[in-house]
């Protein structure tokens with residue numbers, strides 16, 4: 215991406231984004247929690263999600279040999295070889311965002327891992343976003359192709375994560391607390407990094423160990439008949455009865471990331487406007503609204519938003535996810551407005567297909583992309599913001615960050 219030297223606005227926005235991520239990094243957050251509140255004996259460790267490897271490292275830092283065995287399940291490319299070389303730690307990579315054969319294999323291994331542990335075992339669960347796709351056990355009579363079709367539909371539907379996970383829970387044999395049937399009443403300490411609004415453990419990873427308060431009813435959601443019918447075939451009993459000895463704590467959240475971002479911006483000498491409303495809804499509309507807010511306010515202020523927007527995908531989507539879509543739509547608003555910058559990126563380091571974390575756009579982005587022969591409206595319509603932003607030199611790439619607390623949008627006008 216286009217740099218502007220060690221102390222320009224672009225590097226400042228990147229520094230603010232990095233500070234936010236660092237504040238909710240999985241290894242440090244888990245170690246800190248366990249140092250203060252260690253479990254009362256040795257534990258069997260289960261880590262699932264995009265931040266699983268970092269969180270598992272944090273548990274090893276804090277508990278060392280008190281971890282008897284461990285199972286770490288994360289997205290392809292997110293494993294840490296040093297972690298996998300630790301004695302007693304088994305690592306699996308699984309499919310994300312669409313649950314596939316590796317997710318079903320991981321789900322089966324997870325159930326076996328719990329079943330094999332002795333009656334006196336205590337478990338330490340470390341859950342982060344992505345867990346819904348990474349592990350699955352199908353209810354009797356549901357085929358893998360039906361699971362894939364359902365998730366493909368959900369990902370393109372524009373439903374928010376709470377709605378999407380209600381559907382995922384309704385077609386699963388382990389989500390909505392059903393995994394607890396395999397605990398046989400043994401105690402669990404569950405630490406979570408939240409990538410959902412209101413940090414609700416029942417929504418994070420579709421609540422493997424948390425009962426569904428709505429009892430699995432999804433009749434109020436606008437879903438195709440075949441999907442409602444699929445859910446109606448799920449005979450797996452609810453998880454409610456087995457959850458008494460599960461204790462959950464959220465150890466990383468969007469609010470903490472925003473607080474750290476604000477603190478870094480102040481250190482860098484800026485005024486800060488921290489927007490409290492959750493940034494949701496259509497990604498392009500959210501991008502336009504953020505850019506307009508930036509242009510309306512006094513210059514010299516860093517604006518911080520956080521949330522998770524949605525993109526309704528065409529049949530053949532291009533490159534880039536919701537943050538890149540938001541950034542490109544914002545760039546259209548900023549075009550020609552002088553010194554204004556806006557960073558939009560996932561805190562997990564991955565924003566849809568293409569492996570980029572997001573983008574940092576400015577008032578010249580549209581001109582640079584057009585100079586490469588690309589059209590921003592076409593790119594938005596084809597869900598291909600990434601191709602445009604690459605041509606403009608505005609993509610951000612971080613690799614896996616060891617955390618996942620949704621997306622940040624950070625803007626600045628001078």
Ligand SMILES: O=C(O)[C@H](O)CO
Nearest residue numbers: 343344345346418419
């Ligand atoms: O895996 C999931 O369900 C989402 O990332 C929300 O936690």
